[in-house]
Amino acid sequence: xxxxxxxxxxxxxxxxxxxxxxxxxxxxxxxxxxxxxxxxxxxxxxxxxxxxxxxxxxxxxxxxxxxxxxxxxxxxxxxxxxxxxxxxxxxxxxxxxxxxxxxxxxxxxxxxxxxxxxxxxxxxxxxxxxxxxxxxxx
Amino acid sequence: xxxxxxxxxxxxxxxxxxxxxxxxxxxxxxxxxxxxxxxxxxxxxxxxxxxxxxxxxxxxxxxxxxxxxxxxxxxxxxxxxxxxxxxxxxxxxxxxxxxxxxxxxxxxxxxxxxxxxxxxxxxxxxxxxxxxxxxxxxxxxxxxxxxxxxxxxxxxxx
Amino acid sequence: xxxxxxxxxxxxxxxxxxxxxxxxxxxxxxxxxxxxxxxxxxxxxxxxxxxxxxxxxxxxxxxxxxxxxxxxxxxxxxxxxxxxxxxxxxxxxxxxxxxxxxxxxxxxxxxxxxxxxxxxxxxxxxxxxxxxxxxxxxxxxxxxxxxxxxxxxxxxxxxxxxxxxxxxxxxxxxxxxxxxxxxxxxxxxxxxxxxxxxxxxxxxxxxxxxxxxxxxxxxxxxxxxxxxxxxxxxxxxxxxxxxxxxxxxxxxxxxxxxxxxxxxxxxxxxxxxxxxxxxxxxxxxxxxxxxxxxxxxxxxxxxxxxxxxxxxxxxxxxxxxxxxxxxxxxxxxxxxxxxxxxxxxxxxxxxxxxxxxxxxxxxxxxxxxxxxxxxxxxx
Numbered sequence: 001x002x003x004x005x006x007x008x009x010x011x012x013x014x015x016x017x018x019x020x021x022x023x024x025x026x027x028x029x030x031x032x033x034x035x036x037x038x039x040x041x042x043x044x045x046x047x048x049x050x051x052x053x054x055x056x057x058x059x060x061x062x063x064x065x066x067x068x069x070x071x072x073x074x075x076x077x078x079x080x081x082x083x084x085x086x087x088x089x090x091x092x093x094x095x096x097x098x099x100x101x102x103x104x105x106x107x108x109x110x111x112x113x114x115x116x117x118x119x120x121x122x123x124x125x126x127x128x129x130x131x132x133x134x135x136x137x138x
Numbered sequence: 139x140x141x142x143x144x145x146x147x148x149x150x151x152x153x154x155x156x157x158x159x160x161x162x163x164x165x166x167x168x169x170x171x172x173x174x175x176x177x178x179x180x181x182x183x184x185x186x187x188x189x190x191x192x193x194x195x196x197x198x199x200x201x202x203x204x205x206x207x208x209x210x211x212x213x214x215x216x217x218x219x220x221x222x223x224x225x226x227x228x229x230x231x232x233x234x235x236x237x238x239x240x241x242x243x244x245x246x247x248x249x250x251x252x253x254x255x256x257x258x259x260x261x262x263x264x265x266x267x268x269x270x271x272x273x274x275x276x277x278x279x280x281x282x283x284x285x286x287x288x289x290x291x292x293x294x295x296x
Numbered sequence: 297x298x299x300x301x302x303x304x305x306x307x308x309x310x311x312x313x314x315x316x317x318x319x320x321x322x323x324x325x326x327x328x329x330x331x332x333x334x335x336x337x338x339x340x341x342x343x344x345x346x347x348x349x350x351x352x353x354x355x356x357x358x359x360x361x362x363x364x365x366x367x368x369x370x371x372x373x374x375x376x377x378x379x380x381x382x383x384x385x386x387x388x389x390x391x392x393x394x395x396x397x398x399x400x401x402x403x404x405x406x407x408x409x410x411x412x413x414x415x416x417x418x419x420x421x422x423x424x425x426x427x428x429x430x431x432x433x434x435x436x437x438x439x440x441x442x443x444x445x446x447x448x449x450x451x452x453x454x455x456x457x458x459x460x461x462x463x464x465x466x467x468x469x470x471x472x473x474x475x476x477x478x479x480x481x482x483x484x485x486x487x488x489x490x491x492x493x494x495x496x497x498x499x500x501x502x503x504x505x506x507x508x509x510x511x512x513x514x515x516x517x518x519x520x521x522x523x524x525x526x527x528x529x530x531x532x533x534x535x536x537x538x539x540x541x542x543x544x545x546x547x548x549x550x551x552x553x554x555x556x557x558x559x560x561x562x563x564x565x566x567x568x569x570x571x572x573x574x575x576x577x578x579x580x581x582x583x584x585x586x587x588x589x590x591x592x593x594x595x596x597x598x599x600x601x602x603x604x605x606x607x608x609x610x611x612x613x614x615x616x617x618x619x620x621x622x623x624x625x626x627x628x629x630x631x632x633x634x635x636x637x638x639x640x641x642x643x644x645x646x647x648x649x650x651x652x653x654x655x656x657x658x659x660x661x662x663x664x665x666x667x668x669x670x671x672x673x674x675x
Contacts (some may be wrong), residue, residue: 015313017316018343022653023364023445025316030434033427049310062341064269065309065317072310094357098342099278099288100269118362119445165378166529167593193510194595194604208592210604212623216527220606221595241510241629245621252344262391278345285349288342 009044011133013048014052014076018069020059024086028056031122038070049075049115052082054132055109056125060095061102073109081112081132085125090114095099141292142168142217145188152183158223168219177223181209183220185238189213193239198249200281205230205255209242225255234259252279299450301329305352306469306645310527313361316652324640332635334628347618352587355517359605363653365408366443368394369598370620371450373605376594377618378452381587381609388533390454395533396570397440397449399563403474404433405599406556406563409651410481413553416644419492422484429477432470439463454580464571475564482557482652485550495549497612499634499646502547502639511630512623513560513601515650518542518551525597536573539566550641552649585613598623600651 017025030064031038040042046052048073063070073082084090084105092103106115112135140148145168146160165254172180184190190211197208201224208222211294225232234257236243246257251268269277276287302323310315323331343362347355359374360367374396379386406520407430414422435443440463441456449455459467485491501511506519516523524541526534542558544551587609594605601623610616627650634646 002283016310021361021364021367022316024366025363026364027445030427030431034424035428035429035431060341062269068309068317083332094361095341095343095346098346099190100342118361121444138172139442151554159527163590169591191507194593195606195619195626197606197617197619198616202570207605210606212595218529218593218595220591228524239510240508241626244625244628283345288345 010044011081011129011136012044012046012051013038013054013056013129014046014049014072015056015058015067016072018057018059018065018089019062019101020086020088024058024088024117027059027119027122028085028125031125036122036126038129041126041130043129048135049073050077052076053080054129055080055081055082056085056129057089057105058085060092060113061108063100063102066102066108069105069108073085081111081127082109083088083115084111085115085128086120087118090116106127109114140188142166145171145217145219147189149180149183153180166217168217169222170219171222171224174223176223177207177209178235178238180221181211181235182238184219190217190219191239194218194239196242196245196249198253198255198279199230200239200253200279202281203227205253207232207249207255209227209235230255231258233257233286236260251277253277254280298635305412305640317461318641318652320647322635322640322643325633327639329635329638329640332632334584334632336628344618344620345557347615349614351585351613352382352615355618356450356452356595357448359620360446360448363622365405365653366401366598366600366603367446368398368450369596369603370605371448372532373396373594373596373603373620374607375450375452376596377592377605377607378587378615379583380592381590382583383588384453384581386454386581387578389458390579391533392570393455393459393579394572395537396451396459397437397447397455399530399566399570400433400437402563402599403560404437405507406560407433409599409648410485410553413549413645414491414496416648417491419488419491422481422488422491425615426481429474432474436463436467436470439466451580453583454578456580458579459574467567468571471564471567475561478557478560478564482554485553485557492550494642495553495645496546498549498642499638499649501630501634505633506547506630509633510626511514511601511627512626513628513651514552514555514597515595515601515630516554517541517547518548520545525602526597529595531594531596533570537569538564547650551644556651566614577613586611587613587615590642600624600654622653624650627652642662
């Protein structure tokens with residue numbers, strides 16, 4: 001119970017783009033900036049998967065990157081959570097049928113929260129992550 | 139400063155019989171087709187002697203029986219010349235032009251991977267655009283590659 | 297030559313400096329880069345095939361999602377190609393609205409970039425300030441088009457929404473305050489000593505190399521070459537709006553920053569001029585469903601440089617072939633040239649210098665393999 005409280009209090013995030021158009025990525029970076037300020041939830045952006053609790057993924061998974069996504073996920077210590085940001089990460093569309101795209105990220109890693117939108121607003125991303133934190137709290 | 143029709147005329151005079159056709163549908167856009175045997179000379183002439191020294195990109199296309207290569211050359215500040223040639227699918231070979239314009243290598247490699255045109259003399263044989271392990275001989279942009287077929291490859295790899 | 301003692305440092309596809317996945321294999325001798333091997337294709341989605349399978353209207357959605365940051369440049373180019381194939385002339389008011397939105401996008405993209413480069417240089421305060429000010433532009437976009445990032449305002453035959461007098465007032469006010477902030481940024485990047493230390497003289501690209509390697513955009517202009525598609529090959533309303541092509545002589549990372557900030561000042565002026573001279577009338581004409589056989593090449597000046605769209609029609613409702621060459625791909629050879637001989641710590645700034653947009657690049661990407669080496673890196 002105590003560690004669940006601690007986990008929820010300062011989740012560290014790592015961001016990974018699996019082949020998206022960047023729309024979600026720039027809205028995600030905007031979420032860190034003063035107007036939306038995700039840091040007030042204790043969330044910090046980390047550079048290495050080994051330091052992170054939550055993996056925030058954007059983009060439809062291209063064939064080339066699928067293995068790397070899995071590897072990044074595997075490098076994260078338990079307990080770990082995954083957030084799919086954007087319609088591409090959720091389901092892959094509109095590229096779902098393209099020859100180099102697998103689809104949503106749940107084809108490669110288990111997902112805990114889905115944030116749809118093309119791209120989702122920074123507020124939507126923050127809401128999605130807050131829902132995930134609620135879920136962690138149990 | 140030469141006009142668009144003069145550009146076509148000069149190419150025609152330089153290549154003589156191997157010149158196919160030239161036209162322009164609007165200002166600053168010239169389209170010229172030449173025989174495959176003279177494409178490298180046409181390219182060199184346009185780049186080194188007519189001032190079209192900025193290579194925009196190289197497009198490849200599947201025309202059915204033939205494959206086509208189009209070199210988009212820009213005369214800085216003025217016209218765009220799209221210089222094309224066609225080769226039969228069974229013998230899709232075109233000379234490499236990266237000794238004249240180094241950037242051509244990037245665009246040629248893309249065309250080679252996606253359409254299977256062989257650029258003779260191009261360095262570096264490995265597959266670097268499509269994902270590692272993509273099957274040899276499968277060229278996604280060819281018309282005979284349907285999405286269904288490509289999906290099979292995708293699923294097998296994933 | 298000491299190559300036996302070089303170390304190979306893989307950079308990406310997951311890396312804090314990279315917002316997009318790409319891989320660069322750096323060979324370093326001590327702290328100096330002696331060779332770089334890019335491995336791209338991580339964002340390759342197979343879009344060009346996608347265009348062939350759907351109608352021209354559907355292709356508009358694909359074109360927009362080639363890149364979130366320069367989506368307007370892509371839709372402007374796409375609509376230009378298809379409209380020319382179909383023989384459609386858009387109304388003058390639509391051309392001006394497209395121009396205003398395109399220049400707003402340039403402001404948004406360049407300010408995004410200034411923030412990112414400041415972040416790479418360790419100047420996080422500037423990053424936060426710039427992105428806060430950038431929100432004003434995002435709000436303007438959202439009010440006009442309904443979307444902050446992907447706008448969908450360009451459509452075949454014109455634009456989807458018109459500029460209202462209320463929005464015009466907001467835009468003018470927004471430009472006034474943004475101009476003040478941009479003047480501040482110009483002063484900061486030109487005088488802030490730590491920033492200068494990190495960018496001045498870093499990643500030098502001579503004008504001869506820039507021209508020989510066919511670089512485009514601010515990367516080319518920062519090396520002193522005065523070329524800009526908006527001036528050389530005008531499209532939409534650029535032939536009627538006066539502006540200066542900004543260049544710099546030093547060819548380093550600082551020059552690339554200054555060129556972009558000064559371009560932001562130019563864009564603000566262009567937006568004001570377009571508003572002052574806005575033609576009245578309709579904003580859209582109805583395009584046909586079918587394009588007669590033909591081929592069209594369209595060039596645009598995306599925030600990152602020259603963007604080329606080449607389309608062919610075959611008399612049906614779907615394109616025969618559609619090709620996109622984005623500016624980042626054209627800058628890769630120049631990028632590799634500027635990365636040789638630099639310190640490892642300067643790599644993120646130089647990479648950021650070309651304003652890489654790998655999603656634009658990969659939809660059809662290739663690697664410049666002058667060394668002929670292929671490396672299996674992640675294995």
